[in-house]
Amino acid sequence: MDDLGAALRDWRDRLDPADAGLTRNGRRRAPGLRREELAVLAGISIDYVVRLEQGRASTPSAQVCGALARALQLADEESAHLLRLAGHAADPGRVPRLIPASVRRIGERLAGHPLAVYDATWCLLHWNPLFAATFGDPTGEREGTSLLLRHFTDGLPRIRFTPAQREAFEESLVSDLRSTTSRYPRDPDVASLVAELLTGPRFAELWDRRTVAGHESAHKVVEHPEIGDVELDSDTLTTQGSNLRVVVYTPRPGSDAAGKLELLAALGTQRMAPRV
Template identity: 45%
Template sequence: MVTGQVRAPSFGTLLRGLRDRCDFQPPGTVATTRRAPGLRREELALLAGVSVDYLVQLEQGRAARPSAPVVAALSRALRLGAEESALLHRAAGLAPATGSVTRVVPDSIERMVTRLRQWPVAVYSADWWLLRWNPAWTALLGDSGALHGRARNVVWFEMTQPDPDVWIDPREDDMFRDAIVGDLRVAYLEHPDDAELADLVTALHEVSPEFAERWTAARPARYRGLRKHVDHPVAGPLVLDGDIFQAPGCDLRMIVYSPAPGTDDADRLARLTAPGAPGERDTAG
């Protein structure tokens, strides 16, 4: 008997299979009983920053070969590990990214985000994509689950979005903008072959003169955290220390905002983030 060579799955077939296998609840959504497993097309499209129609065309094999930034965005949205991401790149006719930015959150970090409920906590990739956050983060800074596509990247958000509802000291905000652009330059130097990062930097230059100016002026330097003075619409004025913790073995970073103990800031934050408080919503990323 003659056996033929097993053909590798097409990009559309592989993408659909990976979407069906997703076992996580999309950030900002309410848990419901689903008739079919995995992410819905609408959910994946929002997370990856592509249109639903384009995603349908990709899955059905009717679209032209996807670009490297699109495949990278889909990999991030699907929370693929290095091997599966490389497989998706190869199915698209692209060379797997080498030295790419880590965007997979380890289980140990997932547990820390879940358990640190009293303080706002978030996890970011080296190129400032918001990957996880806890309910206290939502209570302090708003519902990150409502942000889709590039709006969930902090540098993009800071350079393109209107002012947030939470007032932040303008001088500290200016320092923060300089710091994250300088940090993004570090990521750009360390990951020159990451297609999604390159695409982000190019797009920021095109849409934000402020970013282009800061990018030229900024010295590449890692973000070390900053103290923030904020005026929250529910809690009132708060002074919080923003500390950075590096995840071991990768370039993910966890940001934790905490007040000095025994202060009015500590009392206000505790009331804001208490279960059932007006600003607290259980929408962890």
């Protein structure tokens, strides 16, 4: 953790605030980003940045490492080094969680669509602002929780399925996870996730079917509390090598979703003023 702290300080010092989209207000005692600026860019607390740099924090999650890598504009090799320092060792037998620069660029260029990046166990690693505005900001959620675990335990907030859509969505996700278990048979996190999911009868029923397939697409109706229903199609792109799931949401043809996404892009996660 001392090495991680030293690396974070070095990377923070070398990044010009202007390159991070920040304006220089007043004189700076040192070049690079301030701790509070890194905290804002990465979406974490200033106290946590301080503890990380001083080697006093617990091991940061892969999600936090990804947020720090993006904020610090690290190259792919530097991002991999950050993950290794944080205890997420590169191992062909473990599920990869490094988001390559190419995937980040895709996310930036598709800013007009909700977009999220998951690992091969469907743990959320990254999302864009429009995803947060549409589905709710995931920042406060427990890190490292698989989409499957959320769906089969508490359900997904804001998502409405018909019975047929729910059946297809669940079977597709479970089939995708079975593919992951054969690809990463030695990953203890995968085995632990499956064991936890098997305590639920619905997942156990689908798991016993032993179907294997990739989760490629779905149709969702988002029940947004401010603007009403938003009908979306989701398409999943799986990256070569790292097996990340890049999910892009597009307006359902024939619906008014395109206009509603434009409104959400302008609103962000803020709430509309109540009507008088």
